[in-house]
Amino acid sequence: MGRPLLPILCVFLYDESILTLRVKMTMIFAFANQKGGVGKTTTAVTLADGLARLKRRTLLVDLDPQGHLALSFGLDKSPGLYRLVCLDEPLSEVVQSIRPNLDLVAGDKQTEKVKRQITLADFRESILSDLLANSGYDVILLDMAPSLDVLHINGLIAADWVVIPTRLDALAVDGVKEILTTMAEIGQNGHRYRGYSILPTFFDRTTRETLIQFEEITRIFGSNVWPPVPQDTRVRETAAYGQTLWEYSPDSSSVEGYLDGRQRLGGYRQVLGRMLEVIDG
Amino acid sequence: MVEAKKVRRTTLDPAVADLLKGMQQKQTESQLPRREREKLSRERAKIQSRRDQRATYDLPRSIREGLRVLAEDLRLPASQLATLALARFLNEYQNGSIDLGQYKQPSRSPRYDWNLVFPEEIVFAGRRKKGS
Numbered sequence: 212m213g214r215p216l217l218p219i220l221c222v223f224l225y226d227e228s229i230l231t232l233r234v235k236m237t238m239i240f241a242f243a244n245q246k247g248g249v250g251k252t253t254t255a256v257t258l259a260d261g262l263a264r265l266k267r268r269t270l271l272v273d274l275d276p277q278g279h280l281a282l283s284f285g286l287d288k289s290p291g292l293y294r295l296v297c298l299d300e301p302l303s304e305v306v307q308s309i310r311p312n313l314d315l316v317a318g319d320k321q322t323e324k325v326k327r328q329i330t331l332a333d334f335r336e337s338i339l340s341d342l343l344a345n346s347g348y349d350v351i352l353l354d355m356a357p358s359l360d361v362l363h364i365n366g367l368i369a370a371d372w373v374v375i376p377t378r379l380d381a382l383a384v385d386g387v388k389e390i391l392t393t394m395a396e397i398g399q400n401g402h403r404y405r406g407y408s409i410l411p412t413f414f415d416r417t418t419r420e421t422l423i424q425f426e427e428i429t430r431i432f433g434s435n436v437w438p439p440v441p442q443d444t445r446v447r448e449t450a451a452y453g454q455t456l457w458e459y460s461p462d463s464s465s466v467e468g469y470l471d472g473r474q475r476l477g478g479y480r481q482v483l484g485r486m487l488e489v490i491d492g
Numbered sequence: 493m494v495e496a497k498k499v500r501r502t503t504l505d506p507a508v509a510d511l512l513k514g515m516q517q518k519q520t521e522s523q524l525p526r527r528e529r530e531k532l533s534r535e536r537a538k539i540q541s542r543r544d545q546r547a548t549y550d551l552p553r554s555i556r557e558g559l560r561v562l563a564e565d566l567r568l569p570a571s572q573l574a575t576l577a578l579a580r581f582l583n584e585y586q587n588g589s590i591d592l593g594q595y596k597q598p599s600r601s602p603r604y605d606w607n608l609v610f611p612e613e614i615v616f617a618g619r620r621k622k623g624s
Contacts, residue, residue, distance in 0.1 A: 422515045429504055429512060438507035469511070472543065476511045485505070 238490050239343065239351045241370035246386035247357035250376045250412035253446055253456075254479075255354040256283045257466075260455040261483040263313035267349040267490070270306065273318030274339075274366050275356035281317040284309045285453020288319035295342060296325045302346055310455075314348070322362070329361045336361075340369035350490060359393065367397055372489055373407040374437075379414065379424035387428070406489065410482060411439035416469065437485050438477040440465050552615050 242255045255271060263269045273280040278288035286309065294300045295316060306314040329335050339362075343351055353366045367373065375390050377383045387409055394404060409432050415421050429436050443465040449456050456466050456479060468478025475481065504512070521532055559577075563570035584590045595608040 416511065416515050419519065422519055425512060425515065429508060434503045434505055436505060436508050438505060439511065468507075471510065471514060474510070476507045476514075481507055 237343070237346055237348050237351055238372065239353065239370050240486070241353040241355055241366045241373045242376060243355040243363070243367065243373055243390050244375050244377055244383070244386045245357055245359055245389050246377070246383050249357075249378050249383055249386070250410075250440070251357070252279045252283060252354050253450070254374070254376045254410060254412065254440070254482075255352050256280065257456045257479045258483055258486060259313060259350075259352045260310060260457050261479065262350050262352075262486070263310055264457060265483075265487070266312055268312055268347070270314045270316065270343075270346060270348040270351045272316040272343070272351060272353050274322070274353055274362050275318055276320050276322040277356070278317060278319040278322070279450075280315060280354055281307075281319075283450050283453070284315065284455070286315075286317065289317040290319050290321040291315070291317040293319075293321035293325050296338065297321075297328045302342065322356075326360055326362050329365060336364055336368050339365035343369055359389075364393075364397070367394060368402055371405045373404060374410055374486075375407065376410045376412045377428075379411050379421045379428070379439075381424070384424055384428060387432075407435060408437045408485070408489075409435055410437045413442045414439035414477065415442050438468065438481045440479055440482065441469060441477055554615055 240258075242251045244251060252275070259269050259271045271280055273292060281288050286307065289307070291305045291307065294305045295302060302316070306316055309315045329338055332338060339353075351369075353370060355363055355366045373390065373394060375387050377387050391407070394407065398404065409428060411425065411428070425439070441464040443460075443463045445460040445463040446456065446465050449459040452459055456463065460466070464478065466479045468475040468481055521529055524532070559570050559573055563573050566573075581590065585592075592608065595610055596606045597609050599605060599607045601607075
């Protein structure tokens with residue numbers, strides 16, 4: 212009786228401030244599959260540029276010693292990650308501004324040295340996570356190498372959400388299970404993911420094998436399967452011109468998906484929409 | 493009491509579900525005899541060719557009913573009668589023989605400036621003719 216409303220109001224405001232802070236936090240996506248050639252880099256490049264075009268401050272980080280992210284944007288490979296981790300240079304010094312709202316921490320063969328340095332460090336699993344904390348970006352996308360090493364684990368630990376691009380063949384789907392097993396092990400050590408998504412790439416809806424594998428992954432993973440990205444030869448040309456899909460062929464089926472009646476099914480534009488749903492909660 | 497059979501439901505992304513359904517349908521069709529496959533293919537092509545001609549409008553029930561009854565009486569497709577009616581209206585409007593001013597009333601909707609409010613003799617015209 213007669214209890215003051217102030218404490219209740221304070222709690223409410225306190226909760227609201229937490230909510231506001233959470234909305235402004237950086238969301239980190241890792242693009243991972245231990246199997247190579249499944250479209251990790253293309254997916255990371257396309258979605259990063261897509262987010263940047265929607266005015267989200269976006270950072271792409273190349274964790275692969277092949278350094279293909281830089282090449283995808285028509286740049287030379289460079290040891291950005293090496294400078295960040297091994298030479299202790301600040302993030303703002305090592306990023307390259309590559310498009311409006313889009314920065315890159317490039318990689319090259321010196322990324323191999325990063326792995327060696329991390330292996331010798333204390334608290335080695337969370338080094339990347341610490342380096343990317345308070346970066347000021349809206350979204351960070353980590354392009355992971357097709358391997359299972361200390362840098363890969365660092366990427367998975369830094370990530371809030373893991374996107375697993377996969378071709379729809381038996382071997383690639385096995386790679387999905389491997390990543391999920393690794394994520395489960397990391398989860399047992401206390402890391403909490405906000406979620407994961409499986410992204411079928413090189414999708415060809417006319418083959419029976421695609422249907423069989425598609426049925427299988429949707430049966431097992433349900434709503435974790437994102438709309439697939441149709442196969443399109445223009446994706447291969449895009450990298451050769453050092454442009455993103457939004458620049459080189461925004462009307463390709465890989466971007467726009469299949470036309471089914473009046474609706475579009477699949478494609479990077481739809482995937483970008485799913486990603487925004489994750490980011491904006 | 494017989495226990496209802498429990499069916500496990502998987503929730504899918506709507507685009508994934510639509511794509512999967514379409515692929516499964518095509519797969520089923522591919523196992524049909526050639527004649528049936530060709531028939532389905534023709535039907536699909538017919539539906540697709542008509543897709544751009546389709547439109548959805550809110551019409552009073554009496555107008556729809558009047559159109560349906562007239563189409564049945566004349567043994568004509570209702571769509572063709574609707575096309576004729578609309579085409580004649582558009583021609584007459586462009587000729588200046590139809591004045592919408594008498595039906596216009598200001599709209600409170602943010603999307604439209606005006607509403608057309610019809611007198612009963614227009615809205616119920618189809619039904620009356622049928623009755624007479």
